[in-house]
Amino acid sequence: MTCTPDDRAITGGPDIAATIRLSPSLTSRRIEFAHAVESAHGMIASFAVDHEWAAYMRVFFDRGIEIFVRQADLWARIRELYALPGATPLPTPGLAAALEWGILLAVTPEEYMRVAPEYGSSPEAYQRLLAHEVAHRLHVSILGGDEDAMGPLWFYEGFAVVASGDLTDPPRGNHTWEALIAPGPQAYRRYGALLRRLMERIPLSDLVDRARAHDFEQWARSVFLREQK
DSSP states (O other), rough: OOOEOOSSSSOOTOOOOOOOOGGGGGGHHHHHHHHHHHHHHHHHHHHHTTTTTGOOOOOOOOHHHHHSHHHHHHHHHHHHHTTTTTTTSSSSSOOOEEEEEEEEEOOHHHHHHHHHHHHHHHHEEEEHHHHHHHHHHHHHTTTTTTTGGEEEEEEEEHHHHEEEEEOOOSSSOSHHHHHHHHTTTHHHHHHHHHHHHTTTTTTHHHHHHHTTTTTHHHHHHHHHHHHHH
């Protein structure tokens, strides 16, 4: 995709100053995307304040914002950033956004609905998609840049779901520990539900600190099972 850089910064909030790059077919929607990004950033900034993490919050997409018409274009850009071979397969069929090397990358709301209809139809789905990616960067910032300390997949994805206020409806089906941490369809909804359950007993800040431990998953499972009794 050929992007045309926007020569105007987002100025809707004091914490956001980023350049938007759009394909020519999207230039008329510049304000729409700017508002979505501002909303997403605001969601995570508020979450950070609520959990006393404001000191770790900043504009993590300081190298810009890029919006793509097609998922294939988004993935091509990510491959370019990481110098991956062209034949590298998608990491997940529902890939719709990422925040890599200080650049917030995303597809359009329509493409998000196409590639991930199970998530794209939720309230404020697009803003929360972007907020999810910002939340990952906040999580890493809290950990002093140590991504290896983020914990297992279900935890760091659950953190981003909770931080973005997304997928609050309970998941369908089996709510056992094994079912909630399993990958597959609706996994993010289950990860968010599991973390919210754990947060009823343990403060999120304590969970984030504990997630770096080698026995975190075993410990979290024991907390979950106690809560079930």
